[in-house]
Amino acid sequence: MPIKVLVVDDSALIRQLLASIIDQADDMLLVGAAQDAYVAKKMVLEHEPDVITLDIEMPKVDGLRFLEVLMKAKPTPVVMISTLTQQGAQATLRALELGAVDFVPKPKLDIAQALANYSQLIIDKIRIAAQCKPRYSTPNTSPSATTRTSTFHYSGTEKLIGIGASTGGTEAIKEVLLQFPSNAPATVITQHMPSGFTATYAQRLHSLCQIRVTEAVHNERLLPGSAYIAPGGKHLRVVRSGADYIASLGDDERESGHRPSVDVMFKSLADCAGDNAVGVLLTGMGKDGAAGLLAMKQQGCATFCQDEASSVIFGMPKVAIDMGAATEVCSLQKIPQRVMKVIEAMGAGSRV
Known part of the structure; x- marks a missing residue:
């Protein structure tokens, strides 16, 4: 038909x-x-x-x-x-x-x-x-204190969180970040979105979340309590500079058909952070992020995929799950709490 x-x-x-x-x-x-x-x-x-x-x-x-x-x-x-x-x-x-x-x-x-x-x-x-499952979203509000991940014992700068998404991802990312506590580890985000939209998206998230949300800037230091969104048309990588993690932006070739690419970001986390990073792959069409998430898992990282029931389209997470890249498959609602539990279990560091 x-x-x-x-x-x-x-x-x-x-x-x-x-x-x-x-x-x-x-x-x-x-x-x-x-x-x-x-x-x-x-x-x-x-x-x-x-x-x-x-x-x-x-x-x-x-x-x-x-x-x-x-x-x-x-x-x-x-x-x-x-x-x-x-x-x-x-x-x-x-x-x-x-x-x-x-x-x-x-x-x-x-x-x-x-x-x-x-x-x-x-x-x-x-x-x-x-192929998507349409759903009506209620008006935008910040989560109450009972739904936020409010009790979180962590300090230091050596842990990182990477989040990737495509179709349906703008709302999925919002739902995750809304539950992050103010002292969450530095978080890097790649959402498939053209230039001209990512800065506005970051501003919108920043107005709602406990953490600071910005569009990533080349060579800036990544700090706890902050999330950094890959600008439209630019790959976002994380690199090391001494003891610090630094955002690196590039306009080199597309990977997995995209720029920014989730694979590029995840692979950089695997390379520079090892098992100090956590990877999260959310709703989206295609396969971007699956290979990068597998690379993170092979480095000992905890890796999460959104489940089919809560995904607008179960493309990217399914490919990653089929590849064996996910250590856990969770509903969107449970991912933030599970990520924070894993970060706590990894052990809080003291490097600043």
Whole structure:
């Protein structure tokens, strides 16, 4: 059966371009193209699409409001069409919180050519979305004291945590970091996300979490109580400088099809930190991170994979589990506590 796709966008040009791209895919069927939320609602009920592409900026009822109502009433995989601006990035992150599974960046200039260049990306994202489990997320709030990992006996700087994710990962990473205590070990994060979005994502997490969250900066020292997100388009590696761990950014070749790559980050942790690191691989499509997580395990690291039931898409974790790279497979809700228990059991150091 072909993937039934509904396009929702107030621009006739965008609707035409997306329709043309979808028509090129043998495994997809365009069931409708709606210019606003009211028409889209009728088409959702009539055609029951497998995937919806949704513009954030629409008249009458904007994309975010439509998405919120949709995910409550009839959860459906949604790929957002977002502008490459700070405001667009903030709206996109809100859309992911509300349950959208992915997004496609839309430049403000020469949109026709840009979407033509992104045609394969759009097709790939729709295919991935069709395999995802849509879920409605409640409004964003910080966890209560009872849900946070509040009792944590650790000091020192020799322990590290690495987290990797792709599709569905922005919310999964948030759920993990929300439960990290303020003195958690330095944490490095690679989430597949284009440039222009990672800084806004870091700011959003920083406003919610007990730890400091920033976009990683080349050659900065990694400190406890902080998390560092790989900038879009840059690999994030961890290297040693004397007794310190340092962030190293690079724009060298893609690995496992990505830059930033989870494999690159995990392999650097295996090389420089040995069994002083903990690896966590969350929801995502493909295989990025599996080989790197195995390298960490072979160095004696504790390694965690998100389980299928709590994953938006069980791709990257499944590949890692099948390779024997995971020491534990946990639900997303249990991963933060398990990671902190392992860190405590590893023994707190005193190096500062």
